[in-house]
Amino acid sequence: MEKFKPFEKKIWLSSPTMHGDEQKWVNDAFEKNWITTAGENINELEKQVADYAGVKYAVALSCGTAALHLSVKLAGEKLYGQAKPNQGTLQGHRVFCSDMTFDATVNPVAYEDGEAVFIDTEPDTWNMCPKALEKAFELYPDVKLVVVAHLYGIPGKIDEIRAVCEKHGALIVEDAAESFGATYKGKQTGGFGDYAAISFNGNKIITGSSGGMFLTDSKDDADKVRKWSTQSREAAPWYQHEEIGYNYRMSNIIAGVVRGQMPYLDEHIAQKKAIYERYKEGFKGLPVTMNPFDANTSVPNYWLSCMLIDRDAMCEQVRGENKPLYVREAGKTCPTEILETLAKYNAEGRPIWKPMHMQPIYRMNPFITANGNGRGQSNAYIDRGAVCDVGADLFERGLCLPSDNKMTPEEQDVIIEIIRSCFE
Numbered sequence: 001m002e003k004f005k006p007f008e009k010k011i012w013l014s015s016p017t018m019h020g021d022e023q024k025w026v027n028d029a030f031e032k033n034w035i036t037t038a039g040e041n042i043n044e045l046e047k048q049v050a051d052y053a054g055v056k057y058a059v060a061l062s063c064g065t066a067a068l069h070l071s072v073k074l075a076g077e078k079l080y081g082q083a084k085p086n087q088g089t090l091q092g093h094r095v096f097c098s099d100m101t102f103d104a105t106v107n108p109v110a111y112e113d114g115e116a117v118f119i120d121t122e123p124d125t126w127n128m129c130p131k132a133l134e135k136a137f138e139l140y141p142d143v144k145l146v147v148v149a150h151l152y153g154i155p156g157k158i159d160e161i162r163a164v165c166e167k168h169g170a171l172i173v174e175d176a177a178e179s180f181g182a183t184y185k186g187k188q189t190g191g192f193g194d195y196a197a198i199s200f201n202g203n204k205i206i207t208g209s210s211g212g213m214f215l216t217d218s219k220d221d222a223d224k225v226r227k228w229s230t231q232s233r234e235a236a237p238w239y240q241h242e243e244i245g246y247n248y249r250m251s252n253i254i255a256g257v258v259r260g261q262m263p264y265l266d267e268h269i270a271q272k273k274a275i276y277e278r279y280k281e282g283f284k285g286l287p288v289t290m291n292p293f294d295a296n297t298s299v300p301n302y303w304l305s306c307m308l309i310d311r312d313a314m315c316e317q318v319r320g321e322n323k324p325l326y327v328r329e330a331g332k333t334c335p336t337e338i339l340e341t342l343a344k345y346n347a348e349g350r351p352i353w354k355p356m357h358m359q360p361i362y363r364m365n366p367f368i369t370a371n372g373n374g375r376g377q378s379n380a381y382i383d384r385g386a387v388c389d390v391g392a393d394l395f396e397r398g399l400c401l402p403s404d405n406k407m408t409p410e411e412q413d414v415i416i417e418i419i420r421s422c423f424e
């Protein structure tokens, strides 16, 4: 007999939560007929986001990826000069990038003709490892750009990473797409990089269905990004172009949705925090840990709750290119078994983001770990008790839990029981 009943309404990983104000600002755009990539919603949202993030300027764009692309392009232009119209600004230059992230963090390096070098992850916050970054500068001392993400809403080791970058004179692009509202030493993420991006994609902490924001303290950079994002039109009576342009500006309709979400950002964070803490409490006694953070420096936005299964409690699990298999074993489990069990009961989890160095598209790119090792480790590799490829290890043993802020405590308790049953 089945122990649980499937949820009647699906429990999502992280779905949009609307409040009503969004519709009001969308209607406002309709009434004023600003159905375009300009208007009051955009102007107001840029002000509010800049205020909240503690930066001087925010430029509203079509998505977080666009904000990252223009950040990387700006950095490339600053470092290596203006490129020809048919060339990227990075032209074969290497760029150090977070390895444990969504591919939108690193793809812009390729858009600009650079080569991503992936930096392994540290186990304390699941973000870029400062030691591996230092190792990478020993191997590639010419590198001048670092692209760093804050995974799942937990700030990385910002001070350590900035110290390494300053020592080597490198610029930082900060991908705060997942961490809007998270702080490090009292300051908002998105305010640490030379250039930074946030995202309003449908599953983020607040959303416009899509949308993103470029953040900076430099008026020149903000103006440049605004110009590039609107096809690089020069001030002339006709369409005049001196530079390559993009159609990356945010729509005033989308801006209305995000504008309506802004007052609820703190509420969403509080809900996500409660979910994280309920899991933590509910998993007591199980051989698992939650995605960790340093409470002395960081206040996460708790966007996604994740768990990591102790190595001793892992049953055998093999992942091919597109399909996983596992062997059921009493007292043990694996992410595949838990995810399949959750799906059976109509709840959505997800594997940990598969590290970039394990992605077929980036299999030729260098990968640097804290001990200077890199390639040649397709699975988590243990060297005298210390994990060398931290990213592969987290991918193997970790998973993202249903983290939707509309999930009730009662529903979450059932999810916890379902997960507990996998260890039986």
Ligand SMILES: *Cc1c(COP(=O)(O)O)cnc(C)c1O
Pocket: 062, 063, 064, 065, 066, 101, 102, 104, 105, 149, 175, 177, 178, 198, 199, 200, 201, 210, 211, 212
């Ligand atoms: C969502 C996300 C992005 C991309 O944002 P979009 O708005 O979807 O383009 C970039 N980086 C990370 C880490 C993300 O999670």
